Every structure is written in structure tokens, then in C-alpha cells.
Amino acid sequence: MTTALALANAPPLTNVDLALAAVLILVNAAVSVAFQLGLGRRLVVASLRAALQLALLGLVLGWVFARDQPLVVLGLGVAMGLVAGWEAVRRATRRAPGLLPAAMGVMVASSLGVTTYCLLLSVDATPWWNPQTSIPILGMVLGNALNGVSLGLETALAGFDEQRERVEALLALGASRADATREVVQRAVRTGMIPIVNSMLAVGVISIPGMMTGQILAGEDPAAAARYQLFILFAIAGGVALGTTGVVLATRRLLFDERDRLRLDRLRRLSGAD
Amino acid sequence: MVLLEARGLVRKPVISDFDLTLDAGELVVLVGPSGSGKTLLLRALADLDPVDAGQRIFDGVACEDTDPQTWRRRVRYVHQRAPRLAATVYESLERVRSAVPAGTFAAHGADVPAGLDVGQRTADLSGGEAQKLALFIALRTGARVLLLDEPTSALDAASSAEAERAVRDYVDAGNAALWVSHDEQLAERFGARVRRLS
Numbered sequence: 194m195t196t197a198l199a200l201a202n203a204p205p206l207t208n209v210d211l212a213l214a215a216v217l218i219l220v221n222a223a224v225s226v227a228f229q230l231g232l233g234r235r236l237v238v239a240s241l242r243a244a245l246q247l248a249l250l251g252l253v254l255g256w257v258f259a260r261d262q263p264l265v266v267l268g269l270g271v272a273m274g275l276v277a278g279w280e281a282v283r284r285a286t287r288r289a290p291g292l293l294p295a296a297m298g299v300m301v302a303s304s305l306g307v308t309t310y311c312l313l314l315s316v317d318a319t320p321w322w323n324p325q326t327s328i329p330i331l332g333m334v335l336g337n338a339l340n341g342v343s344l345g346l347e348t349a350l351a352g353f354d355e356q357r358e359r360v361e362a363l364l365a366l367g368a369s370r371a372d373a374t375r376e377v378v379q380r381a382v383r384t385g386m387i388p389i390v391n392s393m394l395a396v397g398v399i400s401i402p403g404m405m406t407g408q409i410l411a412g413e414d415p416a417a418a419a420r421y422q423l424f425i426l427f428a429i430a431g432g433v434a435l436g437t438t439g440v441v442l443a444t445r446r447l448l449f450d451e452r453d454r455l456r457l458d459r460l461r462r463l464s465g466a467d
Numbered sequence: 468m469v470l471l472e473a474r475g476l477v478r479k480p481v482i483s484d485f486d487l488t489l490d491a492g493e494l495v496v497l498v499g500p501s502g503s504g505k506t507l508l509l510r511a512l513a514d515l516d517p518v519d520a521g522q523r524i525f526d527g528v529a530c531e532d533t534d535p536q537t538w539r540r541r542v543r544y545v546h547q548r549a550p551r552l553a554a555t556v557y558e559s560l561e562r563v564r565s566a567v568p569a570g571t572f573a574a575h576g577a578d579v580p581a582g583l584d585v586g587q588r589t590a591d592l593s594g595g596e597a598q599k600l601a602l603f604i605a606l607r608t609g610a611r612v613l614l615l616d617e618p619t620s621a622l623d624a625a626s627s628a629e630a631e632r633a634v635r636d637y638v639d640a641g642n643a644a645l646w647v648s649h650d651e652q653l654a655e656r657f658g659a660r661v662r663r664l665s
Contacts, residue, residue: 358546358548358550359550359551359552361515361544361546361550362546362549362550362552362601363552363562363566364515364539365513365515365539365543365544365545365546366539366540366543366563366566366567366604366608367536367537367539367540367566367567367568367608368536368566368567369536372565372566373566450517452514452517452535453535453536454514454515454516454517454535455515
């Protein structure tokens with residue numbers, strides 16, 4: 194029971210169907226004009242980018258599925274993780290040397306790790322790395338981990354920057370690096386994990402998640418789709434927890450030196466940092 | 468007996484070739500115009516900032532040969548603007564207790580500086596009250612050298628005199644302090660040596 198198999202029964206969308214859906218974007222455009230949001234240009238760019246990115250994704254996935262080689266699947270997975278790491282750092286309003294490789298490493302390790310765990314233990318795909326199963330799961334884990342990592346990273350960077358005096362007052366008392374930064378780390382990890390916790394609370398009551406929608410649309414039994422969705426949610430929660438914790442600890446490591454000194458001189462504040 | 472010694476300390480671009488000895492029982496007043504590096508110097512002595520050259524020695528052992536936590540427990544920097552450690556005065560004291568080795572914080576649960584209340588929210592403390600709390604903590608956590616960054620700048624005259632008495636008692640007990648001040652009479656009142664940064 195894989196998503197791909199289920200989707201094989203889906204009623205296909207023609208280009209005309211898509212064009213009709215694109216009309217809905219005009220609602221956005223109308224809102225932008227009515228309230229003078231100045232979003233017109235960005236809306237056009239965003240719509241075109243979404244179309245282009247998804248078309249490209251379809252092509253790349255088609256190619257990878259046709260190859261059916263473990264190294265190709267691994268290569269695509271790592272590449273997706275690296276891009277997610279880059280995106281997390283790009284969103285942050287502060288930078289530090291080494292942050293990009295750290296975020297990329299955390300993204301790849303946490304998301305590929307969680308996905309591998311799921312594939313090996315829970316999903317009966319043959320072979321276990323089967324791209325039609327592994328790539329969609331990885332994509333969902335990564336997409337959500339990116340959210341958590343990005344929030345955790347921004348909160349950690351801002352926390353060390355703004356809580357400097359408190360952290361240093363504790364260091365001056367002889368507190369260890371871990372103890373002196375306890376509050377900053379707690380807050381950053383919590384901030385990164387709140388969205389997934391909230392969405393687990395809301396799922397099924399307020400929202401029907403995208404994957405389950407897809408499976409139901411494709412004719413899958415709703416109970417089976419629900420089981421699959423829950424499985425994915427757990428995987429996502431695991432990825433978010435590992436990724437967020439990893440990136441927050443990596444940030445602390447980068448901002449402290451070997452004598453436990455908080456080195457804010459390594460921090461670069463971009464416009465937008467308060 | 469020399470407690471703390473600095474030899475040829477360099478912290479670019481402000482501090483170059485700074486020497487100092489602090490004996491047990493000695494208080495030195497550090498004066499100098501704004502931007503002369505007084506705070507930078509204290510931070511470097513407490514090993515909160517790296518130095519570009521020179522040596523910091525406590526009781527004959529170099530800073531680099533001491534683990535950072537031990538060094539900072541002995542040579543303690545006290546911020547001019549006392550930061551909030553926790554939501555209330557009581558929680559702040561508990562936070563200090565959790566940060567230092569068991570039994571080294573010589574203050575009991577209800578023991579707070581005069582004029583402060585254990586349940587008071589730290590966000591509501593005035594600058595002077597926060598300074599009082601910071602000095603109260605610094606004097607009771609077992610440091611041998613206090614690096615005081617204008618510790619009475621927000622205090623009224625009476626509280627200021629009281630703080631000076633407390634520091635004098637601390638120093639007389641065989642400790643040492645380096646006190647950054649704009650008050651030229653402070654050294655006279657203490658009979659202390661003055662070091663000038665230019």
C-alpha cells in the first residue's frame with residue numbers, strides 16, 4: 194500500500210483543469226488590489242515559481258524513478274537536505290561562520306535518519322529504498338523539519354544575541370556553557386517544536402492533511418489513509434525534534450569558543466534583526 | 468600575597484601592554500574616560516573575552532592552565548547593568564544556587580538585600596535595586612577577586628555607602644577587588660591605589 198499505487202487510480206488532471214484552478218489565484222490578485230497590498234508582482238512570481246518548481250520536481254522524480262538505483266535515490270535525498278539547510282539559514286536574520294554547513298548537516302542527518310528508520314522498520318517497500326516510497330516520505334519530513342529548524346535557529350541566534358548579559362552573568366558565576374545557556378536553548382527548541390505539536394492537535398478535527406487528502410482523492414480507503422497519515426505525522430515529529438535540537442545545539446557550539454566564552458563577535462546581523 | 472596579576476595584556480584596539488597586581492586584602496580603583504577600555508579590561512581579566520597577548524595569573528597559575536569555570540568562580544566580573552536572571556528575586560537567587568557548586572552560595576532562602584522583597588518581580592526592580600541584588604550575589608558566591616564595573620552607579624548615597632562598606636569588609640577578609648569608578652573620591656575613602664586608563 195503505497196501512495197504511488199493508490200494514485201494510479203486517481204482521476205488525472207488535464208491542463209484545462211489546471212488552468213481553471215489557476216483562476217483562483219485571481220482571488221489573491223483581487224485582494225491585493227483591493228487592499229493595496231502591493232503583492233501583485235510577488236503573487237505572479239510565486240505562482241510561476243510554484244508551477245515551475247513542481248513541473249521540475251515531476252521531471253526529476255520521473256527520472257529518478259526510472260533509474261531505480263539506490264545511489265541516485267541517496268543523491269537526491271542528500272541534495273534535498275542540503276537545499277533545506279540552505280533555506281533555513283537564508284531565512285535567519287543573523288549569520289555566523291560555519292552556520293550553513295552545520296544547518297545542512299543537521300538537515301541531512303535528521304531527515305534522512307528518520308526516513309531511513311521508517312523505511313526499514315515500518316514500510317513494506319521492496320527494495321526498502323524504493324524511490325516511490327522513500328522520496329515522498331523524505332520530502333514531507335524535510336518540509337516540516339525545515340519549519341522547525343528555521344524557527345529554532347532564528348530563536349537561538351536572537352536569544353544568544355539578546356540574552357548576552359544574562360548568559361554572561363551566569364558564566365561569570367562559574368556556570369558551565371550548558372547551564373548558562375539553558376533558558377536560551379529551551380526557548381529555541383520549544384519554539385521550533387510548537388508548530389508540529391499544534392498541528393498534531395488540530396489534525397483530523399480542523400484540518401485534513403495533504404497526504405491523506407491525496408490518498409482519499411485517489412480512492413484509498415479513508416481508514417487506511419488515516420493510518421498512513423499518522424505514521425507520517427510521527428515521522429515528521431521525529432524529524433522536527435531531531436532537526437531543531439540539532440541546529441540549536443550546533444548554533445551554541447558555533448557561538449562559543451573553547452574556553453566557554455560567548456563570541457558574539459562572530460555574529461553578523463542582517464537588516465531585519467532587531 | 469599576590470592574588471591576581473596581569474602582565475602585558477593586549478586587547479586590540481583599546482588595551483595595550485597593561486600590567487596590574489592585586490594583593491590579597493587590596494582594592495584598586497580603575498579610572499579612565501569613556502571608551503578607554505575599562506569594561507573590556509575587566510571582561511578580559513574574567514576570561515569572558517579573549518586577549519590578543521599577555522598573561523592573566525591567579526595565585527601563580529595562568530588563566531589558560533585553569534579550566535574556565537574555576538577561573539571565573541575565583542575572578543568574578545560583575546556587570547554594571549545587572550541582568551535579570553529569573554522572574555522574581557527569589558527565583559534569581561535559586562538560579563544562582565543552581566549555577567554554583569553545592570554549598571558555595573552563602574545566602575539562605577529568605578536572605579535578600581535590604582529593601583528588597585523575595586517575591587518581587589525582577590522586571591519591576593529599579594536599576595539601583597538590580598545593582599544591589601547583583602552585588603549581594605557577587606559577595607556571597609566565594610569569589611576571591613571581584614571585578615566591579617561601576618557597581619554603585621545607580622544607587623542613592625546611603626545605599627552606595629552601604630555597598631562600599633560591604634566591599635571593604637569583603638576585601639579586608641583577604642580578598643581583592645578592582646573597582647571601575649568615575650568617582651575620584653572613592654579611592655581616598657578606601658585609601659586605595661588608583662589605576663588610570665587613558
